[in-house]
Amino acid sequence: MPIDIEMFESSPEDRLQNGGETNADRVMRFLAGHPDQAFTQSEIRDATDVKAGxxxxxxxxxxxxxxxxxxxxxxxxxxxxxxxxxxxxxxxTRAANERYGEEDMDEWLEHAVDDEDTE
Structure with a gap:
């Protein structure tokens, strides 16, 4: 599925590789699917395809x-x-992103109040 160039430019590489899912999301989804078990790092890595590093x-x-x-x-x-x-x-967050679109951090920072401005 194509993405717009703005998302391409502004998204971290791991988010683009995993279809919008972060490494933390993948680990949590895996562990949530096995709540009665514990795994080694290598077992979690292999099950989630998170890079060894x-x-x-x-x-x-x-x-x-x-x-x-x-x-x-x-x-x-x-x-x-x-x-x-x-x-x-x-x-x-997923529901809000689907309904309203993802936050653009640069746009948000343009409108954020600087602590120095409030003093």
Whole structure:
């Protein structure tokens, strides 16, 4: 499916490679499909096709947000409340993007209030 040139120019490479899905989305979708199991980094990497150099960073960031748990060499889906909040946010964002279009960060920054202007 083609995308417009603005999206091509402004989107990070991983978002364009994965059909709009981030590496974190892919990891969360995989783990959510297996809530009663824990996996090694390499098992998650192989199941999600996240690059070897990225999987550790993705898992660490998800752990910082409470979305995954880590013990020894294994990683599992986070606690139910954190995951439910994340899932709700992702679905709300997708629905808003489909209805109104994705945010353009450059356009948003043009209209953002600078802290120096408020002093």
């Amino acid at each position: 990225s999987i550790s960073v993705v898992l660490s960031r998800l752990e910082e947000r409470g979305l995954v748990r880590h013990k020894g060499n294994y990683w599992a889906l986070g606690e139910a409340d954190d995951v439910a909040a994340y899932t709700s946010m992702v679905e709300s």
